[in-house]
Amino acid sequence: MKILIAYAGKSGGCRSMCELLASHLPRHDVTLLDLTESTLSPEAFDYVVFGSAVRFSKLHRAARAYLSTYKEALVKKPHTLFLCCAFADQFENYAEMLFPEELLRSADDTVYFGGELNVSRQKGLDKLFARMIRTSIIESEEDEAMLPGLLPEHVRLLADRLRPM
Numbered sequence: 493m494k495i496l497i498a499y500a501g502k503s504g505g506c507r508s509m510c511e512l513l514a515s516h517l518p519r520h521d522v523t524l525l526d527l528t529e530s531t532l533s534p535e536a537f538d539y540v541v542f543g544s545a546v547r548f549s550k551l552h553r554a555a556r557a558y559l560s561t562y563k564e565a566l567v568k569k570p571h572t573l574f575l576c577c578a579f580a581d582q583f584e585n586y587a588e589m590l591f592p593e594e595l596l597r598s599a600d601d602t603v604y605f606g607g608e609l610n611v612s613r614q615k616g617l618d619k620l621f622a623r624m625i626r627t628s629i630i631e632s633e634e635d636e637a638m639l640p641g642l643l644p645e646h647v648r649l650l651a652d653r654l655r656p657m
């Protein structure tokens with residue numbers, strides 16, 4: 493099966509989870525597409541996994557641009573959506589708010605890939621915000637172990653579902 497994994501992130505979290513997903517699907521013909529660098533129509537593929545990092549409660553600009561060009565084509569393709577975001581409790585709200593309704597309703601699933609707050613990977617103002625969010629979580633939880641992280645186990649579950657297709 494020809495699978496398109498199209499993602500948009502800024503500091504490598506989405507990319508690492510999408511590369512992990514591709515590595516678990518060796519028998520499929522997988523194309524990894526970093527939407528911040530290039531774009532491709534979903535039409536030539538049998539299945540699409542599409543998602544984005546969330547910053548300031550928004551999808552990455554490249555993911556929004558992709559949706560405005562290819563939403564109709566994506567709705568017609570079998571697909572799974574994902575988000576990378578640090579606030580796990582907001583994942584469902586973000587999915588409802590950020591993905592077009594038709595795309596969400598027609599998706600096989602919408603998967604939470606987790607999210608990290610790695611200050612050293614951020615630049616400029618993002619670094620400042622990442623540090624502020626980290627500090628507020630640590631102060632509210634009083635436990636550094638409560639900091640969010642990426643969720644490779646969710647990626648593996650998705651791979652288990654796609655592998656036999």
Ligand SMILES: Cc1cc2nc3c(=O)[nH]c(=O)nc-3n(C[C@H](O)[C@H](O)[C@H](O)COP(=O)(O)O)c2cc1C
Binds near residue numbers: 503505546578607
């Ligand atoms: C400046 C900044 C803003 C962020 N805003 C949000 C947010 O609004 N909601 C959220 O859940 N996570 C937020 N995050 C966490 C990111 O979603 C998380 O770092 C994710 O792993 C980013 O994926 P990427 O590395 O592919 O860019 C933010 C992170 C940064 C650095």
